[in-house]
Structure formats: structure tokens, C-alpha cells
Amino acid sequence: MKVKIAPFQARGEVGAQTSKSFAHRLLICAALADNESFVHMENRNEDIDATLRCLSAFTRVEVFADGARVIPAKRENRTPLPELDCGESGSTLRFLLPMASALGGAFFTGRGRLPQRPLEDLMQAMRLSGAGFTSRSLPFAVDGGYAGGESALPGNVSSQYLTALLLAGPAVPKDTVIRLTTPLESAAYVDMTVQAMAAFGVEVERADGTYRVPGGRRYHAPKEATAEGDFSSAAFPLCMGALAGPVTVRGLSQDSLQGDRAVTEILQAIGAVVSWQDDAVTVQRGDLRALDVDVSAIPDMTPALAAVLMHAQGQSRLYNASRLRLKESDRLVTVRDMVLSLGGRARIDGDALVIDGVANAGGGQVDGAGDHRIVMAAAVASSACMHESVLWGAEALNKSYPAFPRHFQILGGKFDVVDDR
Numbered sequence: 001m002k003v004k005i006a007p008f009q010a011r012g013e014v015g016a017q018t019s020k021s022f023a024h025r026l027l028i029c030a031a032l033a034d035n036e037s038f039v040h041m042e043n044r045n046e047d048i049d050a051t052l053r054c055l056s057a058f059t060r061v062e063v064f065a066d067g068a069r070v071i072p073a074k075r076e077n078r079t080p081l082p083e084l085d086c087g088e089s090g091s092t093l094r095f096l097l098p099m100a101s102a103l104g105g106a107f108f109t110g111r112g113r114l115p116q117r118p119l120e121d122l123m124q125a126m127r128l129s130g131a132g133f134t135s136r137s138l139p140f141a142v143d144g145g146y147a148g149g150e151s152a153l154p155g156n157v158s159s160q161y162l163t164a165l166l167l168a169g170p171a172v173p174k175d176t177v178i179r180l181t182t183p184l185e186s187a188a189y190v191d192m193t194v195q196a197m198a199a200f201g202v203e204v205e206r207a208d209g210t211y212r213v214p215g216g217r218r219y220h221a222p223k224e225a226t227a228e229g230d231f232s233s234a235a236f237p238l239c240m241g242a243l244a245g246p247v248t249v250r251g252l253s254q255d256s257l258q259g260d261r262a263v264t265e266i267l268q269a270i271g272a273v274v275s276w277q278d279d280a281v282t283v284q285r286g287d288l289r290a291l292d293v294d295v296s297a298i299p300d301m302t303p304a305l306a307a308v309l310m311h312a313q314g315q316s317r318l319y320n321a322s323r324l325r326l327k328e329s330d331r332l333v334t335v336r337d338m339v340l341s342l343g344g345r346a347r348i349d350g351d352a353l354v355i356d357g358v359a360n361a362g363g364g365q366v367d368g369a370g371d372h373r374i375v376m377a378a379a380v381a382s383s384a385c386m387h388e389s390v391l392w393g394a395e396a397l398n399k400s401y402p403a404f405p406r407h408f409q410i411l412g413g414k415f416d417v418v419d420d421r
Contacts, residue, residue, distance in 0.1 A: 003417050004390055010237075014249055019228050020227075022228055024095055025163070027039055027070060028099060029167065029202075035223075037221040038069050038224050046402075052068060055096075057082035058100075060072075086110040086114060087110060088328065101146035102144075105144040106141070108138060113329070122153075125151040125152070147173050149174045155184035167193065172216075231263060239283075243307075244284075246282050246283065251280075288312035295320060302335055304376070315357070321351050321353060328396075331373070332348050334367075343362035345357075364390075365392070368396050390418075
């Protein structure tokens with residue numbers, strides 16, 4: 001899909017999207033629980049739908065406009081193995097691997113860059129506990145051999161591996177004990193996992209880089225659970241506020257454990273004016289200046305921050321960004337290319353993205369690279385350019401934020417589709 005974005009002054013208020021990170025976790029806990037529960041979600045996207053679709057192979061799932069009722073089914077081996085289509089959702093694939101093995105096995109498929117995204121450390125931990133795989137990359141089958149036990153994981157590869165093993169912990173016969181061999185990056189996502197598990201009655205023991213979950217049990221269904229508002233997607237309208245504003249996003253928790261909540265503090269450090277009132281945060285433009293940001297714990301914030309920093313005064317550095325290469329696109333490359341395509345200045349320096357702010361970026365044509373965050377970042381950056389810009393591949397927005405075009409227009413912009421192919 002090809003769209004045109006004209007420069008404009010963003011103003012207005014929108015509601016936060018459901019945190020897909022919370023939704024994935026709550027839905028999996030519900031599927032492994034002792035009774036039915038309802039997971040409240042204000043809105044869904046392709047990634048959440050991928051998890052709902054895959055869970056329906058193991059349990060009964062009823063989807064409604066405001067959430068999903070999950071009714072756990074009797075655990076049994078299934079022949080043939082159920083096929084789980086993860087779409088492009090890395091979270092769905094990683095989180096469901098140990099669970100699917102614990103429930104008798106499954107055949108996994110996916111598309112886009114998902115077959116190239118790393119899994120080996122997670123698969124190796126599962127192999128050491130009895131699981132078998134038919135291939136090292138998608139498509140493949142995993143058998144029903146995963147039994148829990150002790151394993152070691154690097155903490156600087158993907159926190160999703162740790163989350164996957166923790167979530168499956170109650171469903172396996174042995175206690176799950178995981179020792180981290182390196183410091184944990186994206187620790188906030190593991191905190192989120194622990195919080196979701198606690199909501200379903202399972203406490204995770206944590207001490208000195210080791211995590212323990214008792215096996216041989218089921219989660220206790222709380223009847224209702226709510227996935228909170230998402231800072232990862234809210235970052236994009238908030239960054240539009242930093243470029244013009246004021247823009248308000250409601251439905252967010254100031255006390256959230258989400259690592260991407262840091263976007264509000266970072267925008268303030270860049271020079272934007274940030275204020276909270278109850279569950280609503282408002283951002284408006286100030287004197288924008290360059291900033292160096294360690295993005296190791298918040299890699300998904302890089303595209304949104306780059307959209308602001310390309311218009312700020314001075315040289316900025318988004319560093320410790322090596323994991324960006326393993327996303328829906330190689331985001332070190334595609335974020336750099338986005339900035340350059342819109343008339344900004346950017347280069348890659350090792351695992352860092354260096355951005356030299358320009359006062360009058362002209363706009364241009366941007367290839368979204370099949371990456372939802374690149375499309376949103378390009379739209380945000382284009383709003384403050386001098387001339388009209390053209391974005392290719394806007395259909396990627398459905399992965400995480402299908403309401404983005406509508407919210408963009410609510411805030412005063414025009415998201416004009418000129419080619420819907």
C-alpha cells in the first residue's frame with residue numbers, strides 16, 4: 001500500500017492500543033489454567049490474532065470485540081500434530097514452543113522474516129530437557145518431549161527465551177530452573193512475564209540471576225484479566241506531539257512495568273514538554289536537542305526516537321542496538337535509510353545509529369521494508385518535513401497498530417492511500 005503524508009501540526013487525543021506483550025502472556029496463562037477466564041483487550045492486531053489462532057489448537061477460544069474467553073481443554077497427545085501458523089509474530093513462535101511441546105507437540109509455520117529470526121538458544125535449552133525438532137528453522141515440528149528441569153540461557157540475546165520457558169513452567173512435570181549466563185537485557189519484559197503469571201496464581205522465584213517455577217500444576221484462573229495500554233505503539237503519536245503537539249494518549253499506566261514507558265522520560269530529555277493526568281500523558285514540542293540513548297533495553301523505541309531526533313539540534317546516538325538487526329527488518333539499516341530518504345542525516349557506527357539533526361528536512365519516498373515500526377516512524381517524521389512524503393508498504397501496520405491511520409487523521413494528519421496494492 002502506497003500513501004502520501006503532508007506536513008501538519010499534530011493536535012488532539014487518542015486512546016492507547018492494547019499491549020500485545022501483555023496480551024500474549026495473559027492468553028498463554030489462561031490457556032494453561034484450571035478454569036475459563038476472560039482476557040480484556042481494547043483492540044487486537046495481527047500478532048495477537050496469531051497467538052489466539054495458535055492457542056485454539058489446544059484450547060477453546062471465543063473472541064469478542066472487547067477481548068477473548070479462554071476455556072482450557074483436557075491435555076492430550078494429538079495425532080496428527082496441530083499446525084500452528086505464527087504469521088510474522090516472533091513472540092507467538094517463541095512463547096508457544098515450550099508450551100506446545102509440554103502439551104504433546106506441534107508443527108510450526110511462519111512467514112516474512114520469521115523463519116530467519118533466531119531461536120537456537122531456546123531450542124537448545126529445550127533439547128537438553130528432552131524436546132526434539134525436525135529442523136533448526138521454520139517450518140518444523142517439535143515433539144512432546146520437553147519436561148522442564150535446569151537450563152542455562154544468555155541474558156543478552158532475547159528475553160523472550162526466558163519468558164517462554166517461564167510461561168510453560170507450570171505445565172511440565174519438573175520444576176523449571178533457569179540460570180542466566182550473561183546480564184539480562186530487556187529485563188522489563190521479564191518483569192511483565194512475572195506479573196502476568198502472578199495474576200494467574202503462579203509465583204516465580206528470582207535470586208542471583210536464577211529463575212525457578214514449580215512444575216506439575218496449572219495456573220489458577222482469575223476469571224478476568226486485563227491487558228494494559230501499550231507504550232510501544234503509543235510512542236508514535238507521543239513523538240508526533242514532540243514534533244508539534246500537544247498530543248495526548250489516554251489509557252496508559254504511569255506505573256507500568258513496560259520498558260517502553262521510558263519513551264516519556266526520553267522525550268522530556270530531548271526537550272519536549274511531558275505531563276501526566278490520571279491515565280493520560282500529553283506531549284508537546286519544546287526546544288528539541290540531540291540525545292544519546294542506550295536502546296539495549298528498549299530496542300523497539302529506536303524508529304520512533306529517530307523520527308524525532310532527525311529534526312532535533314545536534315548529533316544523537318542510539319547505541320547498543322545490535323538486536324535491531326533481528327527484527328521484522330534489519331532496523332539499523334532501515335531506520336538509517338528512512339532518515340536519509342526524508343532528507344535527514346544518519347549513519348551506522350558499529351551497533352549504533354548516529355543521527356545529525358537538520359532544521360529543514362525536505363521529505364521524500366520511504367520503503368517501509370515490510371516493517372510496521374518503520375512505516376509508523378516514517379509517517380511521524382514526515383509530519384515535520386517541509387514537503388509531502390510517500391510511504392510504501394503501509395499494510396505492515398496491521399501487525400501491531402491497525403488503527404494508526406485513523407489515529408493519524410484524528411491528530412490532524414492526512415494518510416492518503418494512493419495505491420492499495
